[in-house]
Amino acid sequence: MKKGIATVAQLDTFDEFIDARSPAEFEEDHIPGAISCPVLDNEQRAIVGTIYKQQSAFEARRIGAAMVAENIARHLRERFQDKPKDWRPLVYCWRGGQRSGSFVTWLRLIGWDACQLEGGYKNWRRMVVTELETLPQRFDLRVLCGATGSGKTRVLEQLAALGAQVLDLEDLAAHKGSVLGALPDRPQPTQKSFETRLYQKLHGFDPARPVFVEAESRKIGRIHLPEGLIAHMRASACVAIEAARDARIEFLVRDYDYLGRDVPDLQNRIEFLRGLQSNEVLERWKELARQRDLHTLYGEFIDLHYDPLYHRSQNRNFARFPEAPSFACDDLTPAGIRELAQRILAAQA
Structure with missing residues (x-):
């Protein structure tokens, strides 16, 4: 497995789960125990999505990057200042893409052994649905x-x-x-x-x-x-x-x-x-x-x-x-x- 990437099967090896998706996505469902640290809030996500569709991917990334950087900085300042050097968080977004990847980059630059969830929440959701097909029969x-x-x-x-x-x-x-x-x-x-x-x-x-x-x-x-x-x-x-x-x-x-x-x-x-x-x-x-x-x-x-x-x-x-x-x-x-x-x-x- 690529360094800095973890699978759903490795969830138990982490100290904390960080959900980088929007608050609306988090409210709909999230990995149990995860904390919500959105890199784009609901309104910002809508703005970036509109720019992507109506203008270009480049313009969406250019404007969205500033929002993401500001939000990650705030989370680092307000949520993680007391974490020890050996703290090991797992970060996820919808599909394990840029939102969680940006967050993990900064956490690893600081020195924490942060990882990004491969496939993001989508992989977690797929696992839950698959497990519920047979899990009840064990009891x-x-x-x-x-x-x-x-x-x-x-x-x-x-x-x-x-x-x-x-x-x-x-x-x-x-x-x-x-x-x-x-x-x-x-x-x-x-x-x-x-x-x-x-x-x-x-x-x-x-x-x-x-x-x-x-x-x-x-x-x-x-x-x-x-x-x-x-x-x-x-x-x-x-x-x-x-x-x-x-x-x-x-x-x-x-x-x-x-x-x-x-x-x-x-x-x-x-x-x-x-x-x-x-x-x-x-x-x-x-x-x-x-x-x-x-x-x-x-x-x-x-x-x-x-x-x-x-x-x-x-x-x-x-x-x-x-x-x-x-x-x-x-x-x-x-x-x-x-x-x-x-x-x-x-x-x-």
């Missing part, structure tokens, strides 16, 4: 099944607290996975960022121990699950939670308490069900939302929407669901969920 998944309101995500949290390996896809996707699932304080990540988080999470698991995961459809909000993962989940062993209806309603009222505070938002989410429920039902649900009668509303959600959908999908989508051990539960308070998680974990031993 013994145990899929938690149960109708909406059964507290599956909270059970996963308790299983993790008890020391089990847990893959919480809804947490990674920042969405609860149902028509009510958008979170009020967490926007969903980009698809690329979700897949990077998933790749990182899977790499932290021990293949010798089971991994608990919640049954999901192909999409969580606007996030698509990789085909390799969804196929493996649907072929894996299942665990069925059979929670009482009243307990589920009480759980939903607590877990979605924020919906009752924003009636227009709740009514808007009910609109997502148009075409799946009659206009009469949707208008009744909107009125229940206006009245903040969440117990009645969520009870009708369960009876008319969620449970019929659940009963149609489980046997069809999860091949081993019919043989799943069943865990009855009539208490979905935090204490009841903790006890349920203990029973599930004990049965897997």
Whole structure:
């Protein structure tokens, strides 16, 4: 390998990752742990790109070089003054081209053993996509099944607290996975960022121990699950939670308490069900939302929407669901969920 160039396989040998791309590119996705030190900010990148297209490559390089030099100087002054002589950073841009190359040149002139990532972020992204095709199959998944309101995500949290390996896809996707699932304080990540988080999470698991995961459809909000993962989940062993209806309603009222505070938002989410429920039902649900009668509303959600959908999908989508051990539960308070998680974990031993 050429001096000053490193491959994706060598990431673990570096002290720090420096992302030289624009802030917008960094926000969309980046190598885990990387810091953003753009050599061109969003506006500058747009300016240089326009000059390249409308004038010439030379003019774009001439104007862009001054911007790059100024930005690199600022990063050196503000971010790296305290780094020791043996500090070894890896710098990357989109394809391992001029942006990261310029940065590495200055770092190496100072005396640091800086390297440029061969192929840049594009190679990292290609590796993540390829790995996710087969990586999930290395693990013994145990899929938690149960109708909406059964507290599956909270059970996963308790299983993790008890020391089990847990893959919480809804947490990674920042969405609860149902028509009510958008979170009020967490926007969903980009698809690329979700897949990077998933790749990182899977790499932290021990293949010798089971991994608990919640049954999901192909999409969580606007996030698509990789085909390799969804196929493996649907072929894996299942665990069925059979929670009482009243307990589920009480759980939903607590877990979605924020919906009752924003009636227009709740009514808007009910609109997502148009075409799946009659206009009469949707208008009744909107009125229940206006009245903040969440117990009645969520009870009708369960009876008319969620449970019929659940009963149609489980046997069809999860091949081993019919043989799943069943865990009855009539208490979905935090204490009841903790006890349920203990029973599930004990049965897997």
